[in-house]
Amino acid sequence: MSEQYQVLESDQSKRIDKLLSEVITDASRSQIQGWLQEDFVLVNGEAVKNNYKVQQGDTITWSIPEPKPLDLAPENIPIEIIYEDEDVLVVNKPSGMVVHPSAGHEGGTLVNALLYHCNDLSGINGVERPGIVHRIDKDTSGLLMVAKNDRAHQSLVEQLSGKSVERKYVAVVHGMISHEYGTIDAPIGRDPKDRQRMAVVEGGREAVTHFRVMEHFEDFTYVECTLETGRTHQIRVHMRYINHPLAGDPKYGPRKTLDLDGQALHAKSIGFKHPGTGEWMQFEVEPPQDFKDMIAFLEKRR
Template sequence: MSEQYQVVERDQSKRIDKLLTEIVEDASRSQIQSWLKDKFVLVDGEAVKSNYKVQEGELISWSIPEPEPLEIKAEDIPIEIVYEDEDVVVVNKPSGMVVHPSAGHPSGTLVNALLFHCKDLSGINGVERPGIVHRIDKDTSGLLMVAKNDKAHRSLVEQLQNKSVERKYEAIVHGMIAHEYGTIDAPIGRDPKDRQKMAVVEGGREAVTHFRVLKHFQDFTLVECKLETGRTHQIRVHMRYINHPLAGDPKYGPRKTWGLDGQALHAKSLGFEHPRTGEWKKFEVEPPKDFTDMITFLENRE
């Protein structure tokens, strides 16, 4: 991977290791410091140290060797299978579980558990993401559909692209939403001020979220969100955009949270056309205990 970045005014005098953590997706500061030490990163063609302070107009280039391929192992991890047949598995993913392995999470993921449970998963996404058609964030709980063969995988991806898959989430957000219903139609892309975040940005990818209020609390609102598109962090970014960030969201919400281990977001409902039979399948699961405990707490405060 070979990439370049020209330093702009807002980056003036930042340490290069700090700047690169903002620019390079999924790279830790220690990784970047290692790249600088090994001279994989150059500034105007010259190697620099981690504490080098960049200047406006300088050209940073980096060429990082491809990582060694991960060896994905089947692991006997309990998972809740909501539905399974020869083509599809529908799983209720717990909060805190990563969907597929990566450099930072080589094991303990949903894929590791599925490989133990299923053995046969589609190979379209390669060895690191077998069967994975769509994802939800690590700290989001709820329903995911997984393909057990390539034909099913192609069908489910096509349905996602055609916006015919029905995906509904429940979320607890800060503040009192004034409208009972709403649609947020705002493009999402990488945040130019923080490359580790997504944001509503001009020129971003189309993103549409419909919401309806389920219950008002004193200073929070329980909402149902229906996805028309599926961008990274879409609900989290869109609710932040309308000034109602998710409770417990460490990335897009207030720093002080309500004792939740991650954002209060649950993929409650999932509907799709079965790839073999054409039958409409719909599944629904209740939120986990920490989510319902927070609702009870908010109700008792009223």
């Protein structure tokens, strides 16, 4: 099924890949460049290059290819299961592990490991994300809820949308935060200047992060963040927004930072009502050893 866009006067002379990344909001600029290279995008019925400058009145037509089905295979990857019953799993995901398969990450994910561990995961999110109710970034460690059936999945999703799930993270951020507590209430959406990133933008989705300072170091602050909403990269974007980006964050932080493999962020606790019994469940895990070593290093340097 093809779609069309008529180039407006305000679009004049924009690169076609940039314009389409603004029009097709659920696709990245690199994806669109791939479609252009494979002639899935036409201008006035003809193929063009990524750097084509659009003209007012151009008709852009695109037919997005169906995604290739991923071969989801169970993999014998060790995972730390904090809790499990017939409805839910709570997993402590290590830093460096992707949650579910995607382009460029077809294997070695948490989903691959879960499929080896159990074959009764919910199917609401389709074959590529069985059981996955919410996600944390590849380089973020910590706790995730996983649904083992559709009824449990629906309950956990409703709790997330109703803001009744309690999620706390710990992070190390650049700079000295002068106040002990704070709330960042700023909407998040795609960064119009870089479609690979998220940003605080007008018209974005509601995003609220509460934080409290746990410890001050020489050039950094150790904070605990509580999510009220769960937007993509929320803590990373919000801390950058208040000029305290996460240490080690390659996407939102400065180049001069601590020597880390990714952002200093750990999902330390999660609380929710059990989807079957209604009982409140609360779980907490300590940060991984490299995170603790980083804190010890900062304390010695202080």
